[in-house]
Amino acid sequence: MTVAPDKNKLYPNENIRTVCYIKNLPSRPNVEIGDYTYYSDNTNSPENFYDNIQHHYDFLGDRLIIGKFCAIAEGVTFIMNGANHRMDGFTTYPFNIFAGGWEKVTPTIEQLPFKGDTLIGNDVWLGQHVTIMPGVKIGDGAIVAANSTVVKSVEPYTIVGGNPANAIKKRFSDEMIKLLLELQWWNWDEKKIFENLEQLVSINDIATLKKLLNEE
Template sequence: MTGPDKNKLYPNENIKTVCYISNLPKRPNVEIGDYTYFSDNKNSPEEFYNNIEHHYEFLGDKLIIGKFCAIAEGIKFIMNGANHRMDGITTYPFNIFASGWEKVTPKVEELPFKGDTIIGNDVWIGQNVTIMPGIKIGDGAIIAANSTITKNVEPYAIVGGNPAKLIKKRFCNEMIELLLKLQWWNWEEKRIFENLEKLVSVNDIGTIKELLDE
């Protein structure tokens, strides 16, 4: 045994509040890495997609989530379909109410478009977090509960608040650089299993260099 089956929706059959969301039915423009889980104690974690809002296939924006992420309940991914045209006197979306108002339906290129929302690997997102369109969150970042993410988050940063601001970096710059080279989330399952103790408890540069040399 070298760990849970990454292809099972519920890797631990005794815990039905946590599932590997990469094993949910596929949805256009959503990509989720192996071992990334969603935890929801109020609703079924299988309802994860309900937390992706204003995501319309014709706009083409993607939600991309890396491997080994931990995502808590209350997450909201706001996608580009939520945006209103902002270059006129008013931002009111007359067109969606029809009855003649559809004559001012904006072209896609006239709407604000922030691009894809990309969550790195090994990212921990706390409860009730809102992530705005086009945000990029780096590997190893931690997002504090009840935060609203309006700007990109650097790798291995801890951020929190509304709007979220940097609280601190998890490690020194040299350590972060080494961890980004290590990319442990891309290891084979056997290597991860053999190094579990180091992965959860080691934070010294020497050991990271040794792992890089293996």
């Protein structure tokens, strides 16, 4: 009996070629993608996902880490630390990149703003044309509304939207969020997920959640 799509296939459903499991694209340095996380693109091939990771330079060492079971919509853009300009002088203009003598003011890495790794949790939904700025951390179960620009970290199971993105509401009560973070269903094996699909997609009461936790 089949209990899950093949997580090692680029296109898990051959009839839908606009959605791919990102992990199965050719690897890229400093990018880590969890199982079952997908990118959907109806305009271009979803195989162009890496084009959405911008200003990502190996020598800076910042990482983009995306967890399991994330849904990433068309046009989501990750701005990495390589986009930052030096900000401690009278101007932010990057003279050095144009050479012609201006390279004498090439900044050191220590002089450039560095926000650290960009971390996307598990079961996160990023809507169309969302922009994620450097060093942002988005918690498990969060939702980011379409066309939002995320400039600060997002708490787990929180819906945010706007430019800059602000919290709209929590998806569940604090008690339920605490239990969901303990449950970590995305780490279950395929058989257990299959056996509990109905509960995962349609039931959101405390009693069911506690029952699932007790079965751990």
